């Protein structure tokens with residue numbers, strides 16, 4: 001199997017890249033370990049930031065300023081300028097392919113305020129924004145004849161005789177066979193790594209950092225891995241997200257005494273810390289949207305109501321929602337330049353797995369959907385251009401790695417339990433507030449788990465549709481990513497945005 005551009009990941013970033021690479025004349029193949037319409041992008045609720053043309057209450061300069069402020073000096077101003085100034089085009093493109101954004105009574109695209117924004121800027125489709133975007137992108141891919149293959153698990157990158165990336169080794173879940181997909185250019189669009197925190201995350205179970213671990217093994221540079229965003233309002237028991245749109249539409253945060261204790265629309269890092277401090281004092285924290293009224297909630301926040309009823313057994317039209325901050329978005333990722341090319345020849349990256357330096361130490365709500373559309377396009381166009389100008393040279397170089405040895409591991413220790421333990425420890429010690437001594441304890445724990453890996457083999461040894469094998473491969477990737485995040489956190493001694501260090505006695 002050989003294409004011009006191979007895209008691994010069929011979330012918003014991967015599908016946007018596919019459409020633009022195809023439009024640029026490339027022959028494109030898209031692979032995903034799930035189904036394209038199930039990718040995590042479909043969980044995005046609150047909206048996508050874009051200043052609408054001729055806006056009287058907002059400006060692109062304000063969008064840039066808000067993004068840079070939230071990033072706390074860790075973003076690249078040029079990249080932020082590019083993203084924010086492209087936002088109106090990105091929105092117009094989505095509108096033109098049929099994304100059904102909510103409208104005002106006058107027929108304009110409706111906008112709401114998310115945390116850290118100086119004006120209502122997030123364009124939304126009720127609270128189903130990501131779902132509507134992803135499904136429309138998928139429809140468009142089908143229309144353009146882009147081939148997308150499901151249940152294909154990315155294992156490693158292939159390199160040509162000169163060391164340029166020229167494809168991927170894949171485990172086909174259905175047959176259990178190992179396959180090689182060759183390409184002149186490869187784009188990794190495999191999403192973030194919040195699931196290293198196990199059940200303490202709002203993310204899809206697929207957000208296991210596979211692409212990041214694999215790119216690193218192949219020698220790609222990663223940056224800012226210590227920056228993990230904790231969303232202030234995960235449901236207390238299930239960690240299911242109650243979107244920022246609930247606060248954007250006027251929701252309050254209350255402590256056990258029913259008092260508001262903070263500004264609900266400050267950036268996520270500061271708000272999560274404010275909630276965390278209250279919880280440490282023994283308070284229970286609640287999100288209150290009762291005063292918005294049932295009719296409004298059903299019109300603008302229908303998914304939030306359904307999620308709270310389903311996962312927390314509370315009806316937010318009439319009851320308080322118990323919440324806690326949980327791991328939500330990973331700012332760190334594969335380093336890319338302004339053309340979305342990684343430090344490896346022939347390898348591009350976009351979406352949450354990549355770091356285009358637009359979020360810095362703390363992403364602004366609504367800027368991730370924007371990033372995947374703006375930089376997904378850049379990755380697609382630039383990979384197609386690269387593929388026109390390059391072809392690979394044989395023979396291929398094969399990578400040696402642990403994942404190839406797992407069939408010989410013994411099944412003495414349950415890796416699912418280890419993941420749960422790892423996730424809880426990361427949440428406690430690599431969470432909203434971090435201490436050096438606790439990071440060192442974590443580091444020792446992770447190294448011990450690495451030692452134990454050969455005794456954590458598979459309980460299911462069947463060849464066909466072996467989800468146990470897929471999940472073990474994901475666990476190994478999460479372990480590797482956890483090690484990298486802990487090391488990065490230890491190296492950055494000063495607090496910055498989502499990376500908040502406290503003194504030992506605090």
Ligand SMILES: Cc1cc2nc3c(=O)[nH]c(=O)nc-3n(C[C@H](O)[C@H](O)[C@H](O)COP(=O)(O)OP(=O)(O)OC[C@H]3O[C@@H](n4cnc5c(N)ncnc54)[C@H](O)[C@@H]3O)c2cc1C
Pocket residue numbers: 008009010011012013014031032033034035036039040041042043044045046047048049129130152153154155189190191192202203204206207210211241328329350351352353365366367368369370372
């Ligand atoms: C609950 C929730 C709500 C959110 N709300 C908003 C919002 O309102 N606004 C906003 O801007 N952002 C929001 N975000 C963030 C935003 O949704 C994500 O950052 C964005 O969708 C990531 O898109 P992506 O294409 O990079 O990755 P994903 O959508 O995660 O797609 C990754 C793809 O890679 C595939 N993949 C992964 N590993 C492998 C592998 N080993 N082999 C093959 N395929 C693989 C997956 O199957 C999937 O197809 C939200 C996030 C969550 C969790």
